[in-house]
Amino acid sequence: MSSVSVRTSLRSRLNLAVAGLFLATLCVVLAFLAVTSREVVTGFAGSLAVKQALLERNKIASVIDREVALARALARDALVGRFVLNEADPAVKEAARAQLENYRTLLRDKSYFLAVERTKHYWFFDGTKPDQGLAMITLNREDPKDRWFFYSMAQVEDYALNLDYDRAFNSIKVWINVVLRGPDGAKVGIAGSGIDITEFFREIVSQSESEISTIVVDRAGAIQAHPDLEIVTHNARATSDAGKITIQGLLGHGPGGNAVEAALQRLDAGASVVERFPLVLDGTERLAAMTALPDLGWYSLVLVDISRAAGSGFFRPLAALTVLSLVVVLGAVTFLLGRMVIKPLAALTEASAEMARGNYGQTLPVTRQDEIGRLSASFNRMAGEVLDHTRNLERKVQERTAELTAAYEHLDRSRQRMLESLRYAQAIQRSILPPREALDRAFPGHMALYLPRDIVGGDLYYFREVEEGCLIGVMDCTGHGVPGAFMSMSVHAVLGHVVSVVCSDDPARILAETDRELRATMGMDRQGGEALDCGLEMALCLCQPARGRVVFAGAGISLHVLRGAALEEVRGDRQNLGYRGRKPRSEHVNHVIPLEPGMRFYATTDGFLDEGGGEQGYGFGAERFREMLLANAATPLEAQAELFKETLKRYRGSRKQRDDITVVGFSLDRTGA
Incomplete structure (x- = not known):
């Protein structure tokens, strides 16, 4: 063991002191947070929900009670009763209209209606055209939109509230339907008014606080008012209770729906005025407060988003304590560093200066x-x-x-x-690269992007004028730098020999013969450690404009054929040329491509496709290469080499080139390259 114990180690003493202070401060902060934050936020959200529920209860009751009182007074008015019993008398009708106009000025919606059981006449006035007088339509028992009247005549004894779509007013309203009775007490019709749902939302549902939302439901859970107007409209147009959206449906099967049902039961039993309980809606934890709306058979459900209920002021004590703890820790560390390190180092610094x-x-x-x-x-x-x-x-x-x-x-x-x-x-x-003059003679338009990774490289592109046309190809030899360059020179010599001596009009056979000659030249089939293991990928095209075609054969490299806005990839054979241990393939496949106006041909080594770039360093890829060719379809071939180079440079960013890159493109269309 070292003569210097752990206790006297400067680093150990500093680490222990800082760790102790940090742990003490952290424990205080965590204890304070655990004890206060959740309890404070939950308590505040619950109180806010209860307060808002009671506020909404009183607000809704005051709005509805006033309108109900006016509607009931209208239904019990003697002049209105006389008109219902004698619609054909003009004097009675005029007197009733004048009296109804007095009520209309007091009603919130400035509209009223009378539906007569005997004649099924539905009289209404909505105030939009003051000079039109009373309008009338006839109710039909078979019309689903008129069923409310026949239901009210059969089931309602005094009045009822109904959220429904009215075709005469062409609106969705909360309707106050009051029973009209004759002198003998028999039901003779329905009278009332409505509250426009837009106004209803502004008064009841809409909240300025984004963390609070209010939903009004009936005893079955069907939603009567909701911040989402589409839900209210859907329920208003529903012809049956089964088709209505319920709060239980929004909450789904689980604790939330059960809690709502339990709250409804307790409110019905008079166990409490307000029921408070937690639930999860739309993936957000909320505190809910539910209260019954007097005499309406509806319930107000106030939801408070717990995560947004408490402002930053609730956590200022915690922030202050955290800052204080950090100040204490930093102060203690500074003091200890000054005493144990800074002062001795100052003496050492002074001695070094001397x-x-x-x-x-x-x-x-x-x-x-x-x-x-x-x-x-x-x-x-x-x-x-x-x-x-x-x-x-x-x-x-x-x-x-x-x-x-x-x-x-x-x-x-x-x-x-x-x-x-x-x-x-x-x-x-x-x-040994093709001279530009030779390419100009053979092709109306051409481009070549040749970028060795080092000063020399293993990529090469080939051109040879032959009978009835020319040969043009791209090759990617094993290795980079000097080894790759030696390999490419050897392959160029072998290929030139094959084209000159063996065959010049069959790209597939040229590839096969080049493979055979290369194996013999490099001694790849020898036994023992001296045999080389190298090879190449190659694309070779025989261009015969007079015969209107291009013949392509490939070994590991494809040919991209551009016809206007369409790009086709003609895949080369998967088997490469050379490489020790691989059985030579005697035949490669020729692909004959008929020439069309405006057609362009492209071949690239894998260096372009595999060049890394982007945020993750992924290769440029075949798909981006296709998109690049299509994006530059209208660009002259002579300008494309520099454009492709800049595109690859932008994609690569600050990364270094990692492979030799060669791209060759050409066109045989004399009308425009």
């Missing part, structure tokens, strides 16, 4: 056994060695400088020779 000024006789007192003490002792030993070696320092520096200078000059000369060799190799490799 040595920098040439006073090498500096020493520090060693009074501690921790890191600072060992550092002081090391400084004293260093000062002694510096003092001892000062006289010989300049000589040693000069000798070492001379050695380093000689080594650097030797390395620089070697580097220059290597660069000169590589540049000469680059010139040799580029000399």
